[in-house]
Amino acid sequence: MAATAHFLTPSLTQLTLLAKEQEIGSGTGFFVKHGTxxxxxSNWHVFSGRNPRTGQPRHSSCAIPDECIAVKREMRDHRLVVIKHKLKLLDENENPLWLDHPEHGQNVDIAALKVNQNTVGIARNILSVDGHQEDMFVDLGGDLFIPGYPQGYSEQGSFPIWKKATLATSPEFDPLPINPLIVDTASREGMSxxxxxxxxxxxxYRKVDGGPKMELIHKPICWKLLGVYSGRLTAKDALDTQLGRVWRTALIIDIISGCQCARPKLI
Known part of the structure; x- marks a missing residue:
């Protein structure tokens, strides 16, 4: 696991959410590339600052993020350098610059913010066909990892914490992409x-022709992105079920390939 985790670590960024220059929250994001x-x-609720079920602001002051700070990493003189970038989330008319799902909108808790090459640094595309193996079989109860920034915590100021999880529902039993997967993990704020x-x-392992037979594929440093983690099902206290939602990768593809920007739907 360690080699692949080190390989992917530059592809993650801590997100600090700002409203009129004031910090109002944090989350996690990761870099993907579609075409050029x-x-x-990240999550819809992270970029919008709203509850996706009600459309209401999540912050106690009702502030909505208009910018975020993201982290990139570069190699300079054989040293790793961490650089922070401030990115706009809203245009001058307060319309979102991030994209949500072209059909389901806020009912899919995923959003994608376009960035230029200067913001990426040495990050790798998590959806790159060189590493992301869509056909990798992940069994019910299989080990997963959810790297992020729980309660804003990081290693050496910018590196994510790699938390473990297990797959609690099977994609084979519920193949519809709109339904999130459930994972068993102990997460905290900042992991969204x-x-x-x-x-x-x-x-x-992968299935042969979609049937029950499996074949072993030898490939160094590979992974499968199951989707975007969006927090626990319930979070009333530390003794809750510790189950979380993962919105599936197919929905990410819908967003970054459809490229339709929508204003958050206020309910």
Missing amino acids: QWFIV GSPCLAICNDSY
């Missing part, structure tokens, strides 16, 4: 927007 366009993917990953450093 780069995006930071994290990628949910199955990781392999040497080999993985």
Whole structure:
């Protein structure tokens, strides 16, 4: 796991949400690329600052984020340098610059913000076909990883914390992309927007022609992005079920390929 985790770590960024220059929250994002366009993917509720079920502001002051600070990493003189970028979330008319799902809108808790190459640094595309193996079989109860920034915590000031999870519902039992997967993990604020990953450093199994037979594929440093983690099902206290939602990768593809920007729907 360690080799692939180190390989993917530059692809994650902590997100600090700002409203009129004041910090109002934090989350996690990760870099993906569609064609020549780069995006930071996170949750709808992170970029909008609203509850996706009610449309109401999540912050106690009702402030809505208009900017965020993202982190990129570069190599300079054989040293790793961490650089912070301030990115606009709203235009001059307070319309969102991020994209939501072209059909389901806020009912899918994913959003993607277009960024230019200068914001990416040495990040790798988590959806790159060189590493992301869509056909990797992940069994019910299989090990997963959700790297992010719980309660804003990071390693050495910018590196994510790699938290473990297990797959609690099977994609095979519920193949509809609109229905989120459920994972068993102990998460905290700041993890919203994290990628949910199955990781392999040497080999993985895949189904043969969609049937019950499996074959072993040897490939170093590979992974499968299952989707975007959006927080726990319930969060009343620390003894809750510790189950979380993961919105599936197919929905990310819908957003970054459809490129339809929508104003948050106020309910």
